[in-house]
Amino acid sequence: MNQHVVAIFGGAVSGAEAAHQLTQQGIRCVVFDQNLLPYGKIEDGLPKWHAKLRDKEEANIDEKLSHPLVTFVPGVKLGRDLDFEDVVQNWGFSAIFLATGAWRDRPLAVPGIDDFTGKGFYYQNPFIYWYNHKHEPDYKGEQCEVADGALIIGGGLASIDVAKAVMMELVEKKLAEKGIDVNMFDLERGISKVLEKHSLTLDDLGLKGCTIVYRRRIKDMPLYPGETDTPEKLAKAQTVREKVLNNAAEKFLFKVMPCHLPVDKIVENGRLAGLVLRETKIEDGRVLEIPGSDKEVHSPLVISSIGSIPEPIPGIPMRGQVFDVEEGQCCKLNGFTNVFALGNAVTGRGNIKESLAHGRTVAQTIAMNYLIDPEGNVDESFRKKESRVDGVMGDLTKHLASIQPPDENQVTAIMQRVKLLQSKVGYDGNYKAWVEKHRPVRLEELVGH
Numbered sequence: 001m002n003q004h005v006v007a008i009f010g011g012a013v014s015g016a017e018a019a020h021q022l023t024q025q026g027i028r029c030v031v032f033d034q035n036l037l038p039y040g041k042i043e044d045g046l047p048k049w050h051a052k053l054r055d056k057e058e059a060n061i062d063e064k065l066s067h068p069l070v071t072f073v074p075g076v077k078l079g080r081d082l083d084f085e086d087v088v089q090n091w092g093f094s095a096i097f098l099a100t101g102a103w104r105d106r107p108l109a110v111p112g113i114d115d116f117t118g119k120g121f122y123y124q125n126p127f128i129y130w131y132n133h134k135h136e137p138d139y140k141g142e143q144c145e146v147a148d149g150a151l152i153i154g155g156g157l158a159s160i161d162v163a164k165a166v167m168m169e170l171v172e173k174k175l176a177e178k179g180i181d182v183n184m185f186d187l188e189r190g191i192s193k194v195l196e197k198h199s200l201t202l203d204d205l206g207l208k209g210c211t212i213v214y215r216r217r218i219k220d221m222p223l224y225p226g227e228t229d230t231p232e233k234l235a236k237a238q239t240v241r242e243k244v245l246n247n248a249a250e251k252f253l254f255k256v257m258p259c260h261l262p263v264d265k266i267v268e269n270g271r272l273a274g275l276v277l278r279e280t281k282i283e284d285g286r287v288l289e290i291p292g293s294d295k296e297v298h299s300p301l302v303i304s305s306i307g308s309i310p311e312p313i314p315g316i317p318m319r320g321q322v323f324d325v326e327e328g329q330c331c332k333l334n335g336f337t338n339v340f341a342l343g344n345a346v347t348g349r350g351n352i353k354e355s356l357a358h359g360r361t362v363a364q365t366i367a368m369n370y371l372i373d374p375e376g377n378v379d380e381s382f383r384k385k386e387s388r389v390d391g392v393m394g395d396l397t398k399h400l401a402s403i404q405p406p407d408e409n410q411v412t413a414i415m416q417r418v419k420l421l422q423s424k425v426g427y428d429g430n431y432k433a434w435v436e437k438h439r440p441v442r443l444e445e446l447v448g449h
């Protein structure tokens with residue numbers, strides 16, 4: 001077995017894939033996650049109507065983390081339970097991977113709005129967390145209230161998901177009041193279809209619906225993953241974006257207010273009661289605010305869905321709102337020799353495939369060029385992948401050349417510390433039994449879907 005031991009913080013899509021790449025080469029990994037389950041945004045971000053995708057991705061993570069060379073350490077948060085600099089300087093890991101995702105909402109630029117969190121205002125991450133778990137009989141987390149006429153600030157796929165969730169909550173409740181029993185899975189096929197079946201409209205239910213407020217035009221929304229570097233590609237992207245948005249709006253009966261951005265809040269009786277919105281126009285790709293166009297829009301609920309950024313961890317250098325990594329150096333953390341960031345923590349893109357691919361590239365690059373004995377018995381298929389990661393090496397080799405694997409005493413000490421942390425949360429090392437025990441009750445089990 002290879003002498004190296006790699007610490008991976010975050011066991012979800014990118015962290016588990018990195019562990020998989022390393023264990024395939026005989027490299028031992030210790031995977032820490034702040035939660036009892038390692039699934040990250042698959043469990044707490046991806047809305048729960050994606051039940052099949054969630055189960056598939058969680059099974060993939062399970063397979064990777066149940067490898068005998070992975071030691072899983074649940075319920076341990078870097079920056080809270082472990083000090084980053086202590087881990088780097090004193091534990092003796094060969095390398096440290098930060099696959100900690102993006103769990104902080106980008107702050108909404110409306111002065112003082114955060115004071116109204118829970119009082120007419122939510123950010124997307126806690127809102128979707130609540131939405132995904134609220135049906136669990138033992139759910140004890142934060143409660144969110146859904147109200148008609150909500151304003152959802154944002155323009156990406158996640159803001160459409162928030163609008164869908166809000167609309168499904170409202171309609172399900174109103175239909176129940178009329179004695180019509182539908183669940184989220186029925187509504188997810190299309191609220192318009194369900195209402196049509198019962199010869200009802202939103203108006204009949206006394207609902208206005210929610211509105212997505214976006215600062216650019218609909219055709220600018222980040223809803224298309226392809227390239228836009230020629231006029232033809234851009235035109236195609238703009239058509240697709242309008243189609244995606246219009247289809248979702250027709251199916252889930254939400255509205256869209258493009259070319260508006262929030263500049264101030266309306267407060268009534270200690271609660272957020274709406275926003276002051278300013279009109280914009282787009283010139284040469286830039287958002288220009290139109291002076292004198294401000295208008296008050298009253299609303300009992302505002303949800304901000306303008307993107308997620310990494311949570312700062314004491315000791316980890318930041319560049320603006322993201323980890324300070326060296327471009328072209330396999331996302332090596334600036335000022336550190338053997339610390340790397342991967343997945344959502346650096347891609348800035350909420351996408352499973354991209355997180356996975358990034359975790360794979362970083363792990364392969366580090367393993368191939370640093371952790372694997374060049375004379376050693378390297379898996380041939382892995383060797384073939386080398387060319388794919390060559391391009392991201394830059395000066396990395398020079399940085400890493402001096403790093404030694406931990407000696408036997410250090411490995412023993414690492415494993416002793418790890419055992420202590422595991423025993424604090426009652427984890428006995430049986431990964432499969434642990435995830436089974438902690439997997440929450442699923443809505444589909446409750447509604448018989």
Ligand SMILES: Cc1cc2nc3c(=O)[nH]c(=O)nc-3n(C[C@H](O)[C@H](O)[C@H](O)COP(=O)(O)OP(=O)(O)OC[C@H]3O[C@@H](n4cnc5c(N)ncnc54)[C@H](O)[C@@H]3O)c2cc1C
Nearest residue numbers: 010012013014034040041045077078101343344350351352
């Ligand atoms: C509303 C919504 C809808 C989405 N829909 C889709 C979709 O349809 N298709 C798609 O491809 N993608 C979708 N995504 C995005 C996708 O879920 C994520 O991009 C992907 O799962 C991120 O994986 P990751 O491993 O990079 O990060 P995460 O899943 O965020 O994993 C990070 C892990 O690190 C742990 N962690 C964080 N901080 C610490 C710490 N300090 N110490 C220890 N552990 C820590 C976390 O608990 C977590 O397990 C959606 C996301 C959202 C929010």
